[in-house]
Amino acid sequence: xxxxxxxxxxxxxxxxxxxxxxxxxxxxxxxxxxxxxxxxxxxxxxxxxxxxxxxxxxxxxxxxxxxxxxxxxxxxxxxxxxxxxxxxxxxxxxxxxxxxxxxxxxxxxxxxxxxxxxxxxxxxxxxxxxxxxxxxxxxxxxxxxxxxxxxxxxxxxxxxxxxxxxxxxxxxxxxxxxxxxxxxxxxxxxxxxxxxxxxxxxxxxxxxxxxxxxxxxxxxxxxxxxxxxxxxxxxxxxxxxxxxxxxxxxxxxxxxxxxxxxxxxxxxxxxxxxxxxxxxxxxxxxxxxxxxxxxxxxxxxxxxxxx
Amino acid sequence: xxxxxxxxxxxxxxxxxxxxxxxxxxxxxxxxxxxxxxxxxxxxxxxxxxxxxxxxxxxxxxxxxxxxxxxxxxxxxxxxxxxxxxxxxxxxxxxxxxxxxxxxxxxxxxxxxxxxxxxxxxxxxxxxxxxxxxxxxxxxxxxxxxxxxxxxxxxxxxxxxxxxxxxxxxxxxxxxxxxxxxxxxxxxxxxxxxxxxxxxxxxxxxxxxxxxxxxxxxxxxxxxxxxxxxxxxxxxxxxxxxxxxxxxxxxxxxxxxxxxxxxxxxxxxxxxxxxxxxxxxxxxxxxxxxxxxxxxxxxxxxxxxxxxxxxxxxxxxxxxxxxxxxxxxxxxxxxxxxxxxxxxxxxxxxxxxxxxxxxxxxxxxxxxxxxxxxxxxxx
Numbered sequence: 001x002x003x004x005x006x007x008x009x010x011x012x013x014x015x016x017x018x019x020x021x022x023x024x025x026x027x028x029x030x031x032x033x034x035x036x037x038x039x040x041x042x043x044x045x046x047x048x049x050x051x052x053x054x055x056x057x058x059x060x061x062x063x064x065x066x067x068x069x070x071x072x073x074x075x076x077x078x079x080x081x082x083x084x085x086x087x088x089x090x091x092x093x094x095x096x097x098x099x100x101x102x103x104x105x106x107x108x109x110x111x112x113x114x115x116x117x118x119x120x121x122x123x124x125x126x127x128x129x130x131x132x133x134x135x136x137x138x139x140x141x142x143x144x145x146x147x148x149x150x151x152x153x154x155x156x157x158x159x160x161x162x163x164x165x166x167x168x169x170x171x172x173x174x175x176x177x178x179x180x181x182x183x184x185x186x187x188x189x190x191x192x193x194x195x196x197x198x199x200x201x202x203x204x205x206x207x208x209x210x211x212x213x214x215x216x217x218x219x220x221x222x223x224x225x226x227x228x229x230x231x232x233x234x235x236x237x238x239x240x241x242x243x244x245x246x247x248x249x250x251x252x253x254x255x256x257x258x259x260x261x262x263x264x265x266x267x268x269x270x271x272x273x274x275x276x277x278x279x280x281x282x283x284x285x286x287x288x289x290x291x292x293x294x295x296x297x298x299x300x301x302x303x304x305x306x307x
Numbered sequence: 308x309x310x311x312x313x314x315x316x317x318x319x320x321x322x323x324x325x326x327x328x329x330x331x332x333x334x335x336x337x338x339x340x341x342x343x344x345x346x347x348x349x350x351x352x353x354x355x356x357x358x359x360x361x362x363x364x365x366x367x368x369x370x371x372x373x374x375x376x377x378x379x380x381x382x383x384x385x386x387x388x389x390x391x392x393x394x395x396x397x398x399x400x401x402x403x404x405x406x407x408x409x410x411x412x413x414x415x416x417x418x419x420x421x422x423x424x425x426x427x428x429x430x431x432x433x434x435x436x437x438x439x440x441x442x443x444x445x446x447x448x449x450x451x452x453x454x455x456x457x458x459x460x461x462x463x464x465x466x467x468x469x470x471x472x473x474x475x476x477x478x479x480x481x482x483x484x485x486x487x488x489x490x491x492x493x494x495x496x497x498x499x500x501x502x503x504x505x506x507x508x509x510x511x512x513x514x515x516x517x518x519x520x521x522x523x524x525x526x527x528x529x530x531x532x533x534x535x536x537x538x539x540x541x542x543x544x545x546x547x548x549x550x551x552x553x554x555x556x557x558x559x560x561x562x563x564x565x566x567x568x569x570x571x572x573x574x575x576x577x578x579x580x581x582x583x584x585x586x587x588x589x590x591x592x593x594x595x596x597x598x599x600x601x602x603x604x605x606x607x608x609x610x611x612x613x614x615x616x617x618x619x620x621x622x623x624x625x626x627x628x629x630x631x632x633x634x635x636x637x638x639x640x641x642x643x644x645x646x647x648x649x650x651x652x653x654x655x656x657x658x659x660x661x662x663x664x665x666x667x668x669x670x671x672x673x674x675x676x677x678x679x680x681x682x683x684x685x686x
Contacts, residue, residue, distance in 0.1 A: 082680075084681060255537075255542075255544065265679075
């Protein structure tokens with residue numbers, strides 16, 4: 001940017017003066033408006049970009065005995081060579097995939113139904129959906145642990161109703177997915193609801209007027225228009241559920257070892273920061289690919305609109 | 308638009324409710340008061356001391372004490388680099404590591420003044436004031452490895468790792484026969500400590516090796532033992548940390564490996580539960596009070612250590628936490644006050660020849676950590 005400054009009269013003024021002149025020059029309205037973004041860029045730089053660069057730096061280096069730093073890809077190779085670690089990655093993606101689908105199946109109809117209420121009631125229901133988020137996540141997860149344990153109320157109820165022997169739900173896919181769906185549900189409901197509530201009702205009325213059935217209208221008008229909400233919901237559930245630590249630890253009886261637990265173990269317990277960073281990068285790449293593929297759905301929908 | 312104002316009104320009310328504890332006048336008063344007073348920063352395990360001991364120290368010396376807590380020794384070692392504390396309570400393992408990294412202050416025992424049972428203020432006398440099993444272990448460590456713990460650390464609690472089991476489900480004969488293998492028997496639901504070091508300790512002892520072996524082949528055998536355990540046990544095994552303290556008395560597990568101090572709490576809560584120290588061997592450990600080199604207030608740190616080594620505070624702490632006090636007078640009085648033979652047994656921390664104390668070796672520690680990740684990732 002500095003390079004684009006016109007030379008100050010005389011052409012020999014030092015660089016500092018040029019910079020001062022650049023900062024003090026009269027600004028257009030748009031330029032002044034853009035200045036508002038500076039704090040945001042700073043936060044982005046400090047909290048996102050620099051840490052990402054640090055992680056990448058750790059991932060591709062290895063500390064040497066003489067305190068020298070060597071460039072290497074061994075951290076990545078080690079991950080794929082270690083037996084079971086790719087399985088851990090796959091398990092995490094499988095569980096977070098199931099969680100996302102189940103959450104979507106619950107959240108979409110819920111958001112749809114909420115939109116049919118009067119505005120006051122809508123606000124109340126959305127508040128109720130997000131209310132659990134006010135309680136610490138650890139606390140809620142431990143509460144589920146109590147509910148699902150063999151001595152818990154769920155087993156007591158099953159035993160009382162059907163005379164069943166206590167079942168140990170903890171440490172099963174069911175418990176882990178249930179816990180995650182519970183934790184992440186608001187993140188799916190709210191974006192979908194926001195999107196659905198903004199759809200112009202006249203479009204739906206038009207579709208019905210022109211003879212489309214309610215079902216046809218839903219699939220051809222409402223659903224495509226709500227896809228952006230669905231996609232942001234999917235992003236907000238898929239990413240955190242693939243990396244969560246708390247839910248698998250407490251609802252998995254410690255048997256569930258997902259990628260987040262592996263990264264934590266490498267960083268905090270083993271002190272192998274380089275290795276842990278490499279695993280984080282692998283996870284980021286895999287999730288990025290998945291998100292990229294999901295976004296394709298939306299692009300397809302835009303193409304259709306153009307026709 | 309109307310809906311929006313409604314939502315924001317709800318949010319504002321909700322936020323206020325959530326922030327209420329922060330604005331508690333008491334907390335503010337304390338914060339303001341502490342600005343003008345000397346402060347002592349303490350770093351301890353969670354739920355590991357009676358808060359009355361802190362209050363009485365604050366009153367006695369007119370100071371403020373900030374307590375932070377940590378979940379494991381690894382966190383201490385990492386966090387100490389980033390933050391300065393005056394007194395830290397790590398295990399003997401971490402003490403060794405920290406000394407090897409030259410991060411601990413040598414304790415000046417002349418500055419540590421205790422108040423004994425009779426109410427006299429005097430210096431601490433390690434050989435007479437500490438319980439015999441601990442004195443024996445300290446002497447053993449000194450003669451075998453040349454490491455003198457008391458040079459850097461003041462003992463806080465003494466414990467070993469033990470097996471607790473439900474006597475309604477498992478007989479004493481069976482556990483004596485199977486030893487740690489009871490946690491590899493799919494007939495029973497078992498809980499292993501979620502800690503690489505402790506899990507490998509039982510595998511190595513059961514295989515007949517020292518838990519301090521540096522032989523990578525033996526560690527590999529232990530890894531196979533643990534992987535088989537995970538496979539054979541299936542859904543019958545759990546890897547837990549502090550949850551066992553509530554879950555074992557609730558009957559969720561038939562057998563579990565725990566610290567003797569936690570075993571005390573567990574057995575106190577459920578009379579069907581008994582303990583067994585496997586004769587193939589287990590580990591003995593103790594937590595200590597240390598002063599790091601980067602401590603800000605070393606004089607006050609010594610006063611605090613003296614306070615915690617005093618009879619009255621020792622009694623308060625052991626009663627609240629349930630761990631065995633290393634202070635002879637406290638120890639004897641607690642044993643005398645107990646009636647249940649199970650509780651007397653667990654509080655005494657009976658050690659045998661096969662038991663060991665962890666000695667720190669960085670390469671071995673890393674090998675075990677990596678192997679543990681593979682065990683956890685195996686199916």
